[in-house]
Amino acid sequence: MEEFYEKLNQEIISKKSIxxxxxxxxxxxxxxxxxxxxxxxxxxxxxxxxxxxKLIQNESYITDFTDKDIEKINEFNRFYPTNKFDKISQCDVLIICVPTPLKEDKLTPDLTFLNNSLKSIGENIRRGTLVVLESTTYPFTTSEVVVPYLEKLGLKVGDDVFVAFSPERINPGVEKFKFSSTPKIVGGKTERCKQIATALYGCVIDKVVPVSKPEVAEMAKLLENTYRYINIALVNEIETFCSEMDIDIYEVIEAASTKPFGFEKFYPGPGVGGHCIPIDPFYYKWYANEKNFETLLIDAAFEINANRPKNVFNKAMMRMKGVKNSIITVLGVAYKKNINDLRESSAIELIEMLINNGYEVRFSDAFCNKILIKADGKSCEMLSVDFNEELLEKSGLIIIHTDHDYFNYELLNKYKEKIIDTRYALSKFENEDRLVYKDIVCKDKDVYFERQI
Ligand SMILES: NC(=O)c1ccc[n+]([C@@H]2O[C@H](COP(=O)([O-])OP(=O)(O)OC[C@H]3O[C@@H](n4cnc5c(N)ncnc54)[C@H](O)[C@@H]3O)[C@@H](O)[C@H]2O)c1
Structure with a gap:
């Protein structure tokens, strides 16, 4: 109804909406x-x-926020963390950002969290509310899951309530791109839904990108992350070739990246982790396959990426042949550097393989002090050990799994003979100056790159 739309729009613009x-x-x-x-x-x-x-007590539980950051949020006296879902009835806008994992088969979307949050919404929502789904999901989830759920309650989308999909693009651990400075795609179910969601994000985001319908926004997110998944597979495949042929892949990537267009840098690694890159392509694949479309590139990329932990394990086995000291130390277990996120981290699979093959394994990660692994058929906890020279000294083999900035690479470089460097962190360290290509302006004003030696 026009009156709900006008009221909500006014409240959003005047920042009175909850x-x-x-x-x-x-x-x-x-x-x-x-x-x-x-x-x-x-x-x-x-x-x-x-x-x-924790939030009430000014304590953080994710690495991008310090306790001080939480305290600052609380000092505004405008934030009310709660587990009481009846307070949904007080909200004018509901933004859903619950997990969207895969089922145990690693192939089928698991919408349990989304369905549970829809249930809480259904029990408490008022007419005139905007519902935005930000969780990454397969195309048509907004139209085929969220909208029918609300309409079954007798709410007409576009009149009584408003629905949009707006994918989240944050990159944890990376300072450069913040929530407000990263353009936000918005796809509304109806024109009014689009306008009201665009107005909402316009209050907090520098650039909002409205698109014609939720499916475009859903597919845009899946394209972004599938693009990353496939390019990581490409560089992983090329790395295997280069390392056998004595070509430094790191130097190759840096050289290729001097091309000012048509190339984006991706680095090889021990496996693809996190809640997005190894999951999202399979949300798309599942839906596409259900509709009888092939996903050949995703399938090939999966073959390559899923084998990476096994490849590192095989390298470790080769290196441990004849080594008396059997302690293997894994440095870094988070799925990427400088964060404490262990979701889908290849470190777990790698450590399990090493332990199940009889090795004494330690790990060191100041961001993640505890991991859960399955060893010899049983679940058990492993605790992080301190990173210091004594640890490196007594290890028969050191595997750099996650290249956290805090590791002392100068010290590690001393032990490079017994290191498997899955992130090329030592290459980066050794070549920090040598491989920086800088713009040099010649006398005739042509610009060329010069490698600093
Ligand atoms: N982490 C990222 O970098 C990132 C980036 C872009 C998009 N995404 C997407 O955003 C979504 C959320 O990811 P995340 O990394 O923030 O997950 P997360 O696990 O860090 O946070 C999700 C939170 O939702 C809570 N939750 C679960 N069910 C709930 C329910 N029914 N009601 C209320 N709360 C509930 C969980 O307790 C948890 O605190 C996912 O769809 C993910 O794919 C994540």
């Missing part, structure tokens, strides 16, 4: 921070009581 953020994880917290800072009353919902308790 924002509800459902799911307070890596995605939800930055959203909360942005809305609170820009003047909105914000209620944060999570099923995890520990997280709610």
């Amino acid at each position: 924002i509800g953020v459902i799911g307070l994880g890596y995605v939800g917290l930055p959203i909360v921070e942005s809305f609170v800072k820009s003047g909105f009353q914000t209620i944060g919902f999570d099923i995890d009581d520990e997280k709610i308790k």
